[in-house]
Amino acid sequence: MAIAPFAHPRGLEIKLRATGVSMTFHRDGAMTKVLDDVGIEAREGEFVCLLGPSGCGKSTLLNILAGFLKPTAGQVLIDGQLVQGPDPRRIFVFQERGVFPWLTVEGNVGFGLFKRPREERERLIAKYIKLVGLQGFEKAYPMELSGGMKQRLEVARALAVNPDMLLLDEPFGALDSITRLLMRVELLRIWEAEKKTIVFVTHDIDEAIQLADRVMVMSARPARIQRVVDIDISHPRDISSPRYLELRDGIFEQIGLAHKV
Amino acid sequence: MTAAGIPAWARPLGVIAGLLVVWHVAVARQPAHLLPTPFAVAAGIVELARSGLLVKYVVASLFRVTWGFMLAALIAIPCGLAIGWYRRVEMAIDPLVQIFRPISPLAWIPIAILWFGVGDLSAIFLIFLASLLPLMLTAINAVNSIPAVHLNAGRNFGLSPARLVSTVLYPAVVPQLLVGMRITLGLAWLVVVAAEMLAVNSGLGFLIADARNAGNRYDLVVAGMVLIGIIGLLLDAGMRSLEKLRAIRWGYVEE
Numbered sequence: 001m002a003i004a005p006f007a008h009p010r011g012l013e014i015k016l017r018a019t020g021v022s023m024t025f026h027r028d029g030a031m032t033k034v035l036d037d038v039g040i041e042a043r044e045g046e047f048v049c050l051l052g053p054s055g056c057g058k059s060t061l062l063n064i065l066a067g068f069l070k071p072t073a074g075q076v077l078i079d080g081q082l083v084q085g086p087d088p089r090r091i092f093v094f095q096e097r098g099v100f101p102w103l104t105v106e107g108n109v110g111f112g113l114f115k116r117p118r119e120e121r122e123r124l125i126a127k128y129i130k131l132v133g134l135q136g137f138e139k140a141y142p143m144e145l146s147g148g149m150k151q152r153l154e155v156a157r158a159l160a161v162n163p164d165m166l167l168l169d170e171p172f173g174a175l176d177s178i179t180r181l182l183m184r185v186e187l188l189r190i191w192e193a194e195k196k197t198i199v200f201v202t203h204d205i206d207e208a209i210q211l212a213d214r215v216m217v218m219s220a221r222p223a224r225i226q227r228v229v230d231i232d233i234s235h236p237r238d239i240s241s242p243r244y245l246e247l248r249d250g251i252f253e254q255i256g257l258a259h260k261v
Numbered sequence: 262m263t264a265a266g267i268p269a270w271a272r273p274l275g276v277i278a279g280l281l282v283v284w285h286v287a288v289a290r291q292p293a294h295l296l297p298t299p300f301a302v303a304a305g306i307v308e309l310a311r312s313g314l315l316v317k318y319v320v321a322s323l324f325r326v327t328w329g330f331m332l333a334a335l336i337a338i339p340c341g342l343a344i345g346w347y348r349r350v351e352m353a354i355d356p357l358v359q360i361f362r363p364i365s366p367l368a369w370i371p372i373a374i375l376w377f378g379v380g381d382l383s384a385i386f387l388i389f390l391a392s393l394l395p396l397m398l399t400a401i402n403a404v405n406s407i408p409a410v411h412l413n414a415g416r417n418f419g420l421s422p423a424r425l426v427s428t429v430l431y432p433a434v435v436p437q438l439l440v441g442m443r444i445t446l447g448l449a450w451l452v453v454v455a456a457e458m459l460a461v462n463s464g465l466g467f468l469i470a471d472a473r474n475a476g477n478r479y480d481l482v483v484a485g486m487v488l489i490g491i492i493g494l495l496l497d498a499g500m501r502s503l504e505k506l507r508a509i510r511w512g513y514v515e516e
Contacts, residue, residue, distance in 0.1 A: 008437045068413055096409045099450040102432040103510035111428075112418035161418060 013167065015040040015197045016065065021074035022222075024061055026139055035071070035223035047191060047198045049208035051251070052218030058201045059169050061223070065199060066092040066167050078165070088112060090165035093159035098154045099142045104185050105129065106138045111163035128156040131190060150181040152186065159190070165197045172207070184210055188235060205251050211242060212239055217254050227254050297480040299460040305484035314468070318485075319492065322464040324455050325381060329388025330449045337393050338438065340356025341400025342430070351401060358394060366391035366452050370459050384453065391452040403434035409491050436504070436512020443500035450493050465489050 023035040034057035042048045043251050050058045060078070063069040065076055078090065087210040091112075106177055106180040113121045132152040142150050151171055158166055172180045185252045186212065191198060202208050208215045221229050229251060233243055267275065281299045288298045295303070300304025309315040344351050368385050373383040407430065415429035465485050472481035504513060 008394045066417065068416075086413070086419075088417065092413065092417050094414065097408065098410045098412060098414055100414070100429070100432070100437070102508050111414075114420075114424070114428075141507060141511060143514055 013044040014041055015044045015046070016040070016076070016199070018061075018065065018076045021061065021064060021071045021076065023057065023064065023069070024072045027162055033222040035064075037074070037121075037203050038218075038223060040216055040225060040226055042199060045195050045197055047200065047211060049212035049215045050199065050201045050206040050218060051205060051215050051221060052203060053220050053255070056218050056220050057223035058203075058218055062092070062169050062199065062201050063217075066090060068092070080186050088161050089163050090167060091163040092157050092227050093154050093163065093166060093168045093171050096124060096127050097150075099150055099157065104139050105134055108142070109156045111157055111161050115204050117196050127169055131193070132156040132157065132186070141188075147175050148183055151175065155187070155190065159194060159196075163196065164237045165199070168198065168200045170201055170203070170209055173202075180207070185244055187211065192235075205248060205255070206239070209247055209251070210239060215251065217251060229254075250259045272406065294479075297483055301480040301485060302483045305480035309468075309481065309484060311423070315376045315488070318468050319373070319382075319488065320456065320464060321461075322466070324494070325384040325456070325461075325464065326388055326449050326453050327383040328405055329453075330392050330446055331390035333396055333445075333498050334442065337396035338400045340398040342404050342434065345401035345404030346430075353421070358398070367379050370456065373456075374460055379460055379462070381461065384456040387456040387460065388449045388452055394447050395445040396441060399438060399445070401435070403437035403441070404412070404430070407433045407439065432508075433505070434511050439500065439509065440513075441467060441506055443497060443504075446496055447493060448498060450489070450496060454489055465492075 012066045017039075019039050020039075021035055022033070022036045025034060038060075040048070040050070050061060052058045060069065065078075065082045065083065067076075067087060067090075092206060100111065103111065106125055106129070110121050110125045113124055116124070122171050125138075129138060132155055134149060134153060134156065136148060137145065137149070142153065143154065154171070155166075172183045175183060184207065196230045200208075200211060209231055212231055215231060217226045217229065218224065231247060233241065233247075237244060269383040279481055284296070285299050288294075288296050306315070318427045343399075344354065369390055370383075374453075377383040377386055411429055411433055412425070415425045420428065434508070453464065454466035454469070457464035458470040461467055465488055469482050472478040472485065
C-alpha cells in the first residue's frame with residue numbers, strides 16, 4: 001500500500017481549477033505576453049499564495065480568477081462552473097484604496113448587503129465590524145482611518161456578503177512592516193473562523209510561507225507556475241523553526257535569489 | 262509691525278482698509294476725477310439701496326444666472342457623465358467641443374438677441390451657453406478619473422447597472438463636479454454682467470452701462486462693480502461650504 005501523501009488539513013474537494021490560462025495584452029500595436037499556460041488548483045477552504053516578482057502577472061491572473069478579465073486562452077472553473085464575470089460569491093480585495101471614501105465604515109461593510117432586509121443587514125454589519133476590530137469607528141470615514149484599518153475594513157466588506165472565496169491582491173503591500181505582521185495574524189484568525197478559500201497574491205516570500213497552505217511560485221514574465229510548495233507546518237507557525245527556514249531557502253533558491261544582503 | 266500678531270480673519274480686512282485709504286488719497290491728490298472716491302461709491306450704494314434699484318438689479322442678475330446655470334447643469338452634467346462613460350462617444354464629439362470652446366459666449370450676443378429679443382431670455386441663453394461646455398467637460402473628466410478599483414468593487418458585489426450608477430459612479434464624481442460647478446458659476450457671473458450691458462435693461466451689468474450713458478455717474482459705475490464683486494465672493498463661498506461636507510471632503514484631500 002502506498003503511503004498517503006501529506007494529509008491536507010482541509011477538504012480535498014477542488015474549489016478552483018484554472019487550466020491553460022494565457023494572457024496577451026495588445027497595447028499601441030505591441031503585444032505583451034503576461035501569462036503563459038498557467039494552471040492552478042485550490043481546494044475547498046485552502047489558503048493558496050501566488051508568489052512572484054513584481055510585474056510578473058500574478059495580479060492579472062487574480063483578475064482573471066475574479067472574472068474582471070477574460071484570458072486570451074484557457075479557462076477557470078470554480079465549483080465546476082466556468083467563470084464568466086465577477087460574482088459576489090468570490091470577492092476581490094484590492095491592493096489599496098478599494099474602500100469607498102464616500103461611505104462610512106458602516107456604509108462600506110454594508111455595501112454588498114443591499115438585498116438583505118434591514119435588520120439582517122445591521123446585524124451583519126455589526127458582526128463584521130467586530131470581527132475585524134473596528135468597533136467605535138462605525139461612523140468614521142475611510143480618510144479618518146489608518147492604512148491597516150482601511151485594509152481591515154475592506155476585508156470586512158468582502159466577508160459581509162458571505163463569499164466562499166476571497167481573492168486578495170497584495171492587500172498588505174502598502175502597510176508598514178509591523179502592521180503587516182499584525183494583519184497576517186488577523187487574516188489567519190479570520191480565515192480559521194470563516195473557513196473561506198483564499199487566493200492571496202504577494203511578492204513577499206516570508207508572507208507566503210507564514211500564511212499559505214500551498215505556495216505557487218511564479219516565474220518572471222510571461223509568468224508560469226514554476227513550482228508548488230506545500231507548507232507543512234501547523235499554525236501558529238514558528239518563523240525561526242528549521243522547517244520554516246528550509247522552506248524559505250528552497251523558495252529563495254527557486255526564484256534564483258541568493259539570500260545574502 | 263508683524264502680521265503674526267493679527268488674527269487670520271482680520272488680515273484681509275486690513276488689506277482692504279489699506280487699499281481704500283490709498284484709493285482715497287490718490288483720488289484726492291489729482292483733480293482730473295479719473296475715479297470717484299470710496300465715499301462717493303459708498304454714497305452711490307446707499308442711493309441705490311434707498312431707491313430700491315439695488316435689490317431689483319441684484320435679484321434680476323441672480324435670477325438670470327440661476328436659470329441659465331441650472332438649465333446648463335441639468336443638461337450638461339448627465340450628458341457629460343454619459344459621454345465620459347462611453348470613451349468612443351467622447352472621442353467622436355471632442356473635436357466639436359474644441360471648436361465651440363474658444364468662442365466667447367459674448368460672441369453669441371447678436372444671435373441671442375435675434376432669437377430671443379432684448380430681455381431675460383437672451384441673458385439666460387447666454388449664461389446657459391457660457392456654463393454648458395465647462396460643466397460638460399467637468400463631468401466627462403470626473404467620470405474618467407473614477408478609480409477602476411471602485412467600479413470593479415461595485416461589479417464584484419453584483420450591482421445592477423442602475424445601482425452601479427447611483428451607488429458608485431455618482432458619489433465618486435460629486436467632489437469634482439462641485440469644483441467644476443463652483444468655477445463655472447464664477448464664469449456665469451462674469452458673463453451676466455456683459456450680457457446685461459447689451460441684451461436687457463435691468464441688472465447690475467445694465468446699471469453700469471446705464472450709469473455711464475445717463476450722465477456719467479461714475480460713482481454708480483464703481484458701486485455696481487463693487488456689488489458684483491461682493492456677490493461673486495458670496496456665491497463662491499456658498500459653493501465652497503458644500504465642499505466641506507463630511508461625505509464629500511475625501512475628494513479634496515491628498516492621502
